[in-house]
Amino acid sequence: MSTRVVAIVGAGLVGSGWAIVFARAGLTVRVYDPQPKIRDGFHAWAETSLKELEVASLVVNAADTLARLKVFDTLEEALEGATYIQESVFERVDVKTEACLAIDKAMDPSAMVGSSSSGIPASAFTQACVNRARFMINHPVNPPHLVPVVELVPAPWTDPDCVATVRELMKEVGQVPVSLTREVDGFVLNRLQGALLNEAWALYEEGYASIKDIDATVREGLGLRWSFMGPFETIDLNAPGGIADYAERLGPLYFGMGNGRMDHPWPHDVIARAEAERRLELPAGSLADRRAWRDGQLMKLAAFRQTHKPKRSPSS
């Protein structure tokens, strides 16, 4: 890989996490955000975060990593010499379109651009770019430096070689890339999350279980397996003859369960009930603390996984 300088466009939560991903892997990172407040706060945030990560053994040397991060006041400066650009501006088609057109104008034509969009396909906001063949979705989970998966989704006009190059770059910096062959709303991650959420809301709406107990079913059950095996590997190991054995026997049952459910969007009154139930569990004033707790848990989990790496199947 010759991609030694990368640029971050949009340095909110997602973009900042991306900056750490690249810097801790040894790359030079040039950061830009249109908001001066975010630009001004970035260095202090990065310093604190990197120290925490160093304590958790997730960054080898915080000071060295910090030295590879630099904030610029203009997009043009930030893009100088960058062979890869990660765009993480606010997720709305008009905002993404404007940001991509500006990147398109300032980028080296040999650079590649990944967008952090979590569900809007690149074809919705890169059509008018001169270098549109070099734009794609590279969707992380928040925060990217603690959750490794990224989804690579090409627009119909994206050059497959660019996708392959970015896929290699992602592996190089320690992320786990998954590749979609073509666009679909929500990509894979949010479609899977949405399917589970739709069923969870339906069970709650119909009064089968509380929010708390539905959460516990995942947290103390399904989620444990899924944190080191995917859903297919889980069923592959859950029947004597493997996945086909499982699917032929249980597929009709699962299909039957899902059939005819969720024929309406999540209803407002059910959302209000859920909100009330969650606020009993966690007052609105504690949301911020609980988010910090979540990031701390992800950090501990990342450190744990570093020692007990969830391997792919033996042959791969």
Next chain:
Amino acid sequence: MSTRVVAIVGAGLVGSGWAIVFARAGLTVRVYDPQPKIRDGFHAWAETSLKELEVASLVVNAADTLARLKVFDTLEEALEGATYIQESVFERVDVKTEACLAIDKAMDPSAMVGSSSSGIPASAFTQACVNRARFMINHPVNPPHLVPVVELVPAPWTDPDCVATVRELMKEVGQVPVSLTREVDGFVLNRLQGALLNEAWALYEEGYASIKDIDATVREGLGLRWSFMGPFETIDLNAPGGIADYAERLGPLYFGMGNGRMDHPWPHDVIARAEAERRLELPAGSLADRRAWRDGQLMKLAAFRQTHKPKRSPSS
């Protein structure tokens, strides 16, 4: 709790795990299986497993725990003095019906019975029992001594006091009980799993991504969050204003994604493709080894969670 003696009926993988759950919590466990081969092998299996668990700090004293486990040659002997009975025979209505009728005949009328059924409701196989008010579903995840969640599902005729007592017993022995208000096929756990699987199969069928990459999306992304937060807590923390804020903004999007999908059962030819893809990844001859690896990972994860316990929200 006065439940100091429990009985295990059916000592395959699930029943054996249950035996460990109760014995390591200090209860006396009387084990029965209709198959002499399983009865004969139980002690050696328990000894090995308990030693492994001791090494992983998941059992305080393997020898003491083993001493609390006893196998009996008849159902009647195993049920003597048992105030709680966990039924884990093969999951087919006729097999469950027969086992429950035998338990019903031999049990102390003040005892309670939980069935390990993973999806068939208790009303399908306990109707003819004299003590049917004392039967319910108590569905664990395999293996129960490493995955804490259990689903309590009453039949229409189950005495609510019995469910409450078993719920307390489950907490006492270190499991995490979730309560369903009434029966539904697949309960909560397998309905949630099924919803995600249906979407995963649809994405695979339509060629958006490989089995390997769909698995990675969960293993390296969604599953990490879900292993210490449920799906509702995840979205509660993922929008500035909490769950209602999230649901009102993203609900229609998620509903739209799911709408119209999976209008047919998992197709045979798609299952065959998935099987071929998995077998390239993991040859059939390695399935058993990989299952042992899975249980080892669950053991490490359980030990990790013991040190970094995923707390419920602060107020609970």
